[in-house]
Amino acid sequence: MPSIVISNETPSVITNDVEEIEPQPTNYINLHVKDTDDIKLYFRLKKTTQMRKLMDSYCDRNALDFYLMVFLFNGRRIYPHQTPYELDLEDDDAIDAVLHQQWRREPINIKVKGQDGFQASFRIRKSAALKKLMDQYCYQYCLDVNGVGLLFNGYLVQPEQTPFELGIEDGDEMLAMLHLRTGHARCL
Incomplete structure (x- = not known):
């Protein structure tokens, strides 16, 4: 039967003269x-x-x-x-x-294609958050930014992500998808 060794260190169990020490979290x-x-x-x-x-x-x-x-x-x-x-x-x-x-680096061109087939092109730095592109796309087409999602290579893009982070290159295309939730569009 295993016996418990009491010490100031991590508890361990002795079984047949072999000491099994529990892993310690490291800092x-x-x-x-x-x-x-x-x-x-x-x-x-x-x-x-x-x-x-x-x-x-x-x-x-x-x-x-x-x-x-x-x-x-x-x-x-x-x-x-x-x-x-x-x-x-x-x-x-x-x-x-x-x-x-x-x-x-220099700005790159990204194409954004809507569900309606219309396509827009935007220049953005690879280090810029894609929120800027999302805001501009929604403003241009009078859409609520909270009701639109952008996809790149089939994945939903988060506003704080950058083209550099996602591996987006000059001339790449993103897809704009309308969310099912509704909101109020802000356009002039």
Whole structure:
């Protein structure tokens, strides 16, 4: 019969002279930062440490100016005050490091096709939230922004997402779908 060992550490169970230790949650996380050439640099930090520490360390090791860099997780910008815990990062997650100019880039053209077959074209920066495009589309066609959803590659686009995050390139097409809920259109 197993016996319980009492100590100040995590409880463990001894079975036939083999000690089974329950896994302990760790306060640390292992991350890697990769550049545009896919070169990776590995970091270990506390989940409550501000990302500024990782960013500074990455820039120092690569002789880069912190203010010229943008750090992204799944296409979303990471801010220096955020922590791995706030960003919901997990062990071995990848963070992209890009030069600010590469991230912002020139505007791209995105086509938005309505259910009625009409198509409109919009210029937007890859770093801009798609809310701007949604608002302009709805204003142009006198639609309630709360009653329209945009789809890209079959997935509903969230207003805070960016073309960069979704992998939208110049000339790509989105589909505008009317939601079933009703609202009041604001148009002049």
